[in-house]
Amino acid sequence: MNKSEVREKATLAKAAATVLNRLDTHQKNEALQLMAQALRQEQELILSANLEDLERGRQQGTVPSLLDRLALNPERINAMAEGLEQIIDLPDPIGDVLEALDRPNGLTIDKVRVPLGVIGIIYEARPNVTVDAAGLCLKTGNAVVLRGGSSAISSNRQIIEVLHRALALSAIPVDALQIIEDPNRASVDEMLKLKGLLDVVIPRGGRSLIQNVVENATVPVIETGAGVCHTYLDASADPTMASDISLNAKVQRPSVCNSMETLIVHQDFAARHLASLAEQFKESNVEIRGCEETLAIIPWATLATEEDYSTEYNDYILNVQIVNTIQEALDHIAQHGTQHSECIVTEDKDQAALFIQEVDAAAVYHNASTRFTDGFEFGFGAEIGISTQKLHARGPMGLPSLTSTKYRIYGNGQIRR
Amino acid sequence: MNKSEVREKATLAKAAATVLNRLDTHQKNEALQLMAQALRQEQELILSANLEDLERGRQQGTVPSLLDRLALNPERINAMAEGLEQIIDLPDPIGDVLEALDRPNGLTIDKVRVPLGVIGIIYEARPNVTVDAAGLCLKTGNAVVLRGGSSAISSNRQIIEVLHRALALSAIPVDALQIIEDPNRASVDEMLKLKGLLDVVIPRGGRSLIQNVVENATVPVIETGAGVCHTYLDASADPTMASDISLNAKVQRPSVCNSMETLIVHQDFAARHLASLAEQFKESNVEIRGCEETLAIIPWATLATEEDYSTEYNDYILNVQIVNTIQEALDHIAQHGTQHSECIVTEDKDQAALFIQEVDAAAVYHNASTRFTDGFEFGFGAEIGISTQKLHARGPMGLPSLTSTKYRIYGNGQIRR
Numbered sequence: 001m002n003k004s005e006v007r008e009k010a011t012l013a014k015a016a017a018t019v020l021n022r023l024d025t026h027q028k029n030e031a032l033q034l035m036a037q038a039l040r041q042e043q044e045l046i047l048s049a050n051l052e053d054l055e056r057g058r059q060q061g062t063v064p065s066l067l068d069r070l071a072l073n074p075e076r077i078n079a080m081a082e083g084l085e086q087i088i089d090l091p092d093p094i095g096d097v098l099e100a101l102d103r104p105n106g107l108t109i110d111k112v113r114v115p116l117g118v119i120g121i122i123y124e125a126r127p128n129v130t131v132d133a134a135g136l137c138l139k140t141g142n143a144v145v146l147r148g149g150s151s152a153i154s155s156n157r158q159i160i161e162v163l164h165r166a167l168a169l170s171a172i173p174v175d176a177l178q179i180i181e182d183p184n185r186a187s188v189d190e191m192l193k194l195k196g197l198l199d200v201v202i203p204r205g206g207r208s209l210i211q212n213v214v215e216n217a218t219v220p221v222i223e224t225g226a227g228v229c230h231t232y233l234d235a236s237a238d239p240t241m242a243s244d245i246s247l248n249a250k251v252q253r254p255s256v257c258n259s260m261e262t263l264i265v266h267q268d269f270a271a272r273h274l275a276s277l278a279e280q281f282k283e284s285n286v287e288i289r290g291c292e293e294t295l296a297i298i299p300w301a302t303l304a305t306e307e308d309y310s311t312e313y314n315d316y317i318l319n320v321q322i323v324n325t326i327q328e329a330l331d332h333i334a335q336h337g338t339q340h341s342e343c344i345v346t347e348d349k350d351q352a353a354l355f356i357q358e359v360d361a362a363a364v365y366h367n368a369s370t371r372f373t374d375g376f377e378f379g380f381g382a383e384i385g386i387s388t389q390k391l392h393a394r395g396p397m398g399l400p401s402l403t404s405t406k407y408r409i410y411g412n413g414q415i416r417r
Numbered sequence: 418m419n420k421s422e423v424r425e426k427a428t429l430a431k432a433a434a435t436v437l438n439r440l441d442t443h444q445k446n447e448a449l450q451l452m453a454q455a456l457r458q459e460q461e462l463i464l465s466a467n468l469e470d471l472e473r474g475r476q477q478g479t480v481p482s483l484l485d486r487l488a489l490n491p492e493r494i495n496a497m498a499e500g501l502e503q504i505i506d507l508p509d510p511i512g513d514v515l516e517a518l519d520r521p522n523g524l525t526i527d528k529v530r531v532p533l534g535v536i537g538i539i540y541e542a543r544p545n546v547t548v549d550a551a552g553l554c555l556k557t558g559n560a561v562v563l564r565g566g567s568s569a570i571s572s573n574r575q576i577i578e579v580l581h582r583a584l585a586l587s588a589i590p591v592d593a594l595q596i597i598e599d600p601n602r603a604s605v606d607e608m609l610k611l612k613g614l615l616d617v618v619i620p621r622g623g624r625s626l627i628q629n630v631v632e633n634a635t636v637p638v639i640e641t642g643a644g645v646c647h648t649y650l651d652a653s654a655d656p657t658m659a660s661d662i663s664l665n666a667k668v669q670r671p672s673v674c675n676s677m678e679t680l681i682v683h684q685d686f687a688a689r690h691l692a693s694l695a696e697q698f699k700e701s702n703v704e705i706r707g708c709e710e711t712l713a714i715i716p717w718a719t720l721a722t723e724e725d726y727s728t729e730y731n732d733y734i735l736n737v738q739i740v741n742t743i744q745e746a747l748d749h750i751a752q753h754g755t756q757h758s759e760c761i762v763t764e765d766k767d768q769a770a771l772f773i774q775e776v777d778a779a780a781v782y783h784n785a786s787t788r789f790t791d792g793f794e795f796g797f798g799a800e801i802g803i804s805t806q807k808l809h810a811r812g813p814m815g816l817p818s819l820t821s822t823k824y825r826i827y828g829n830g831q832i833r834r
Binding site: 018021022101103107109111114116117195199200214215218220221222238240241244245248252253334356357358360361362363364365366367368369371372373377378379389390391392394395396404405406407408409410411412413414415416417 | 435438439518520524526528531533534612616617631632635637638639655657658661662664665669751773774775777778779780781782783784785786788789790794795796806807808809811812813821822823824825826827828829830831832833834
C-alpha cells in the first residue's frame with residue numbers, strides 16, 4: 001500500500017523531530033534568521049504565487065473581506081519576517097528545569113522542559129499563520145505539519161519552498177517543516193487520527209473547524225478560539241469607563257475572538273445610562289439585539305433570541321441583557337459564555353472580587369477591555385493561539401505551551417523495597 | 418425525554434462544583450476528615466457489601482488474583498481512611514499564584530490555580546480507587562463522577578453512601594461526589610461524550626480500557642498507565658548494580674505499569690554477564706523470551722516475536738534483546754516503548770547523558786530501578802495516576818495535575834488602541 005501524503009509527511013516530521021530535539025538555542029535561532037532572510041529575498045516568488053490564489057478566489061466569488069485576509073504585499077511579507085525575528089529574541093524554554101527533588105534514598109530527580117515532538121496545525125486562509133506557526137514550533141524544538149486552507153494553497157506552498165531552502169542551510173532538518181497540499185477534507189480527518197505520529201493538533205480558525213477537530217481527533221488537541229465574551233456593567237460602574245470599555249470591546253476589532261458579543265447591564269445602571277450608551281453604539285453602526293427590558297430603553301433594538309446570546313457574531317452586532325443582580329449576570333455568562341474572556345466594570349471592589357472568583361474563564365477582567373486577551377498584550381512576545389480549554393494551557397499560549405516535560409532520575413543503584 | 422443516570426449525575430456534579438470552588442482549604446480538609454472517620458465507623462457495612470461482590474465474583478468464576486484485588490478487610494479500609502488523612506496533610510494548590518505581570522499600560526495580570534471543574538474517573542475493580550480518587554478530586558476543589566468496574570459495584574455503592582453521609586455534615590455539597598451505577602459499557606461511552614459537563618476524563622486501568630477512552634472521548638482525556646518499560650545494560654554497566662536493578666524492575670511487583678518488560682543488553686555486557694544474570698531471573702521464576710543472540714547465551718529461553726516486544730506482560734515474563742550499540746537500544750525503545758519509564762545502567766557518564774537526552778519518556782533513569790515512577794516515591798504524597806501523554810501532565814500526577822489556571826486582569830479603564 002502506498003503511504004498517503006499525510007502519513008508520509010508526518011513520518012518524515014517525526015524522524016526530523018529527533019534531530020531537532022538535539023539542537024541548542026543558537027542553532028535554532030540561526031535557522032529562524034535564515035528563514036526571515038529568505039522570505040525577504042524571495043518575496044517576488046511569494047507574491048506571484050499569492051496572485052494565483054487571489055485570482056482563483058475572485059473566480060470562485062470569494063467575498064472581498066476574505067480576499068483581503070488572503071492578499072500579500074511587500075509590507076505583509078516583511079511583517080512575517082519581522083515576526084520570525086521577534087521569535088528569535090524570545091527566551092527558549094527547552095531545557096528549563098522546573099522542579100528539582102532530592103529524595104531520602106539518594107535519588108536526584110528533576111523535571112525538564114522538552115519539545116512536544118510533532119505538532120499538527122490546522123488553519124484557515126491567512127498565509128501569515130504558515131510562517132508564524134513554523135517559527136514558534138521550530139523555536140521550541142518541535143517538528144510541524146501544517147494544513148492550511150485550500151484557498152491559500154499556492155501561497156503556502158511557495159512560502160514553504162522558500163523556508164525549506166533556508167532550512168537546508170541550517171542545522172534544522174528540512175523535514176521538520178511539512179505542509180499538506182491535499183485540499184480535501186479527508187486529509188484533515190487523517191491528521192486527526194495520526195496517534196503515534198502527531199503529538200498534538202492545534203486548530204486555528206472558526207467554530208466549525210474547531211468543532212470538527214475536537215469531535216474527531218484521537219490525537220490530543222489544544223482547543224483554541226471561539227469567544228462569546230461578555231462585559232458586565234455593574235450598578236456602581238463609572239459611566240465614562242463603562243462606555244469606553246464596552247465600545248472598545250465591541251468595535252475596536254469586532255472580527256476577533258476576544259471582542260464582546262453581549263453587554264450585560266445591571267438594571268440601576270441601565271435606567272440611568274443605557275439610552276445614551278446605546279446612542280454611542282448606534283454611531284459606531286452597531287446593531288443591538290436585546291431582552292424585553294432593553295427594548296423598553298432602546299426602542300430601535302430588536303428582540304434577541306436564545307441562539308443570539310450563544311452566537312459569536314464577529315461583527316457589528318451586540319446583544320444586550322438587563323439583569324437585576326450580579327448573580328443573574330454570572331448565571332448568564334455560565335450558560336452562554338465560552339470560557340474565553342469576561343469583564344466586570346464596577347467601582348465596588350467586593351463585586352469585582354466576587355465576579356473574578358466565580359466566573360470560569362481563561363481571562364477575567366476588572367475595569368479593562370476584553371480585547372487585551374492576547375499573547376503580545378500579555379507580554380509573551382508571540383502566541384500560537386488562545387486556549388479555551390482547561391488542560392495543558394489556558395488563555396494566550398506563549399512558547400512554554402508548545403513544550404512537555406520529562407523527569408530525569410539519577411541514582412547509584414537504588415532499587416525499590 | 419428522561420435524563421440518563423450519567424447525564425443527571427454529571428449535571429448535579431457541575432452545579433456542586435460551583436459551590437466547591439468557593440471553599441477554603443480548611444473546609445475541604447474538614448470534609449476529608451469526616452470522610453475518613455465515616456469509613457472507619459461504617460466498616461461493617463462496607464465489608465458486608467464487599468462480601469456480595471466477592472460472592473458474585475466466585476459464582477462468575479473470577480480468578481483468585483482478581484478476587485484478592487477486590488477483597489476488603491478492616492486493614493484495607495483503615496488504609497483507605499489513612500490515605501484520606503495523608504491528602505489532608507498535602508498543600509492545597511488552589512489559589513496559588515503562578516505568574517504575576519505588570520504591564521506598561523498599567524494592567525496588573527496574574528495567573529492563579531483553579532479547579533478543573535468536574536473530573537470523570539473510569540477505573541476497574543479495586544474499591545480503594547473510589548476513596549482515593551474522591552479524596553484527591555475534592556481536595557483540589559473538583560467535583561468527581563466515578564465509574565468503577567461492575568465487579569465492585571456493591572462495595573463502591575456502599576462506600577459512596579458512607580462518604581455522602583460524611584459530606585452531608587461538611588461544607589462540600591453531597592452532589593460533588595457521584596458514582597455511576599449502570600454496569601453497562603454504554604454508561605462509559607456516554608461519559609466520554611459529555612462535553613460541557615465533564616472537564617476531563619481520566620482512565621485508570623488496563624490497555625483496552627484506556628484505548629477505548631482515548632479513541633472515543635470528545636471530553637479531554639489524561640491518558641495514564643500502559644507501560645512497556647525497558648532497562649538497558651550498557652557495556653560499562655556495573656554487573657552487581659545491573660543485576661540488582663534489572664531484577665528489581667522485573668520481579669519486585671510485575672503487575673504494575675512501571676515494572677520492566679524488556680531487558681536490552683549491550684553485546685559486550687551480554688558476553689560476560691548475561692548467562693549468570695539469566696540464572697537469577699530463572700530462580701525468580703521469570704520466563705525469558707529473547708532474540709537469536711540471546712538464545713545462544715540462554716539456551717532455555719524461547720524466541721521473542723515482534724508482538725512480544727510491544728506487550729505489557731504485567732507478569733513473570735521478560736523479553737531480552739542484545740544490541741551492538743546504544744543507538745540500537747534507543748531505536749528499540751523508540752519503536753516499542755510507551756514513553757513511560759526507561760533506564761540505562763552504565764558507569765559511563767556520556768552514555769548516560771546521551772540516553773537521558775534521547776529517550777522520549779515521562780521518566781528516564783540512570784542507575785536506578787524504573788519501579789520508582791510513582792507519586793509517593795517522587796515525594797508528591799499521593800497520585801491520581803501516571804500520565805503517559807505529553808500534554809498537561811507527564812509522569813506521576815500529584816495534586817497540581819488536577820488543576821487549571823485562570824488569568825485575572827485588573828485595570829482602571831484600559832482600552833486597546
